[in-house]
Amino acid sequence: MLRALEVRDFVLIDHASLELGEGFTVLTGETGAGKSILVDAIELLVGGRGDAAVVREGAERAELAGEFEISKSMSVWLAERDLAGDPGQLILRRSIDRAGRSRCFINGHAATLAQLKEAGEWLVDLHGQHAHQSLLRAAAQRELLDAQAGAEALARETAQAFRDWKRLEEVAAEASAKFAQREAERADIAERVIDLKKLAPREGEWEQVAAEHKRLQHGSSLLAGAQSSLEALADAEGATLAQLSAVASRLRALSEHDANLNAVVEMLESAEAQAGEAVRELRHYASRVELDPDALREAEARIEALHAAARRHRLRPEELPARLAELEKRLHELELAADPQAIEREVAAARGRYDAAAKELSVKRSSGAQALSKAVTAAMAQLAMQAARFAVSLHKLDEPAAAGGEQVEFEVASHPSLPLRPLARVASGGELSRISLAIQLVAAKASPVATLVFDEVDAGIGGAVAETIGRSLKRLGKQRQVLCVTHLPQVAASGDAQWSVSKSASLKVRVQRLDRAARIEELARMLGGAGATARKHAAELLDG
Secondary structure, eight states: OEEEEEEEEETTEEEEEEEOOSSEEEEEOSTTSSHHHHHHHHHHHTTOOOOGGGBOTTOSEEEEEEEEEOOHHHHHHHHHTTOOOSTTEEEEEEEEETTOOEEEEETTEEEOHHHHHHHHHHHEEEEOTTHHHHTTSHHHHHHHHHHHHTOHHHHHHHHHHHHHHHHHHHHHHHTTSSHHHHHHHHHHHHHHHHHHHHHOOOTTHHHHHHHHHHHHHTHHHHHHHHHHHHIIIIISTTOHHHHHHHHHHHHHHHTTTOGGGHHHHHHHHHHHHHHHHHHHHHHHHHHHOOOOHHHHHHHHHHHHHHHHHHHHHTSOGGGHHHHHHHHHHHHHHHHHHTOHHHHHHHHHHHHHHHHHHHHHHHHHHHHHHHHHHHHHHHHHHHTTOTTOEEEEEEEEEEEEETTEEEEEEEEEESSTTSOOEEHHHHOOHHHHHHHHHHHHHHHHHHOOOSEEEEESTTTTOOHHHHHHHHHHHHHHHTTSEEEEEOOOHHHHHTOSEEEEEEEOTTOOEEEEEOOHHHHHHHHHHHHTOOSHHHHHHHHHHHHO
16 A cells, blocks of 8 residues: 655656555646646656656656555565565655666665566556547457456467467478578587587576686685784784773773763673674684685686687677577477478477467456456446446457457447447447446456556546446445546545645646645535535535
8 A cells, every 4th residue: 555655856746745545535636737747656656667758847856755555475575586674564766867767766775677667566556547548459458358367377378379389380381491591500500509508508607607706816805804804803902892892891880970871881882792793703704715726717717618608609698598598499490390290290289289278268268258247337337327238258260369269359238228339339438438437446356456546537427427436436445545536526525535736837736635624625616616605515525
């Protein structure tokens, strides 16, 4: 759950700080005030794309920070990557400077953008205001079904099996063409494979042998440094440790006459303990430092061998294991090409692997389609579309494809007497917004992520339907933390908390949490009035 968000010099925001709680929180404000900028900030904080354009005019860099309350599984993920912080807590930071350079931190540890994005997938689920547009695309519909059916990994496996199968088909098609050229390539690759196999580079070996070489090369200076440090700390006449002990003992006796010296005594005792621990660690370290000329020569020989192979293959030493695997794969393909029967068997086996994966994927999609159709139809009924039906249809393809053996299509009927038709062809703007929201509400309930962010997903909706949407989001807020940017007073009134976003004459965006009186004023503005009647209506909405 997102507990706090801090934004500095981001687009039009000079500085904004939000303390967020559980339940359903709404963000409101005039059109163009910058409400969606906060959503953009959250998206960037959890690994979204960003460039120099997000830095506020006149500032050196944009800075974003978020404090999250996390689950045990997230804590395990952090610990596995040495990114752990305080128990049950996660702090993300990201900055982007005017040159577009980005820096990421997880619990104060420098992190990659990929790690930030992976962490974000555990933390926040974003539903944008243009989601209904993407739902008209066949690929987006298929991806959503796979996500709901828990078939994403299987879909990736099917796509890879398809690519492997098609690749082998290409090799088979080339089997009877350019024989001499292919044979020359096979001989060259076979020679390079033998060369690399003789060297036998291992994954991660370059970094390991380089570190070992550095340690052995500096063995004498490391040992001398440890020994001289031990002498200064403990072994020489007037050593630091003995002096610390003497001073601490003297002041300890004097502290009986003046308690103000107790704090100094405690610090000295702590320093003495730390110094003693350092001495023990140094003695242990000095006993383990190796002065091994033979090991040093072996490390140098291995480094030179890896360097030489890397020069021959025109790559970095650490890339040698991957190149060996790549060459072995290509050599296998070329050897297959010289044996038509063998390659046909490989093609048939690859086709079999694809067919098995695609069949399993179809079964999962069929089950997921039924569940998603039922859930979205029920959600649509709650959004004043009681007579409408939603269905996920699977149309078998004439030819196999990387995405599987069927086309996924979302279909809808606005009345029981009407047949189901593709979503893109029958839904009006308002209906499409409601259907999109129904789908997103269903998807959000299935998501394990604790924080759900909705950015004006209620666009094109009004009246009694808006109240229903507000109630739906409030119910969802009892299960998850829900943040929603909205322009509808009925939705805003359902929030457990409300923040107002406004823009000053100097185009700076200001964000503030509203108390009850301020919420009534804001709701009255959203209702289109500023008088007593509008405020009364706003209070009724808030109490409703």
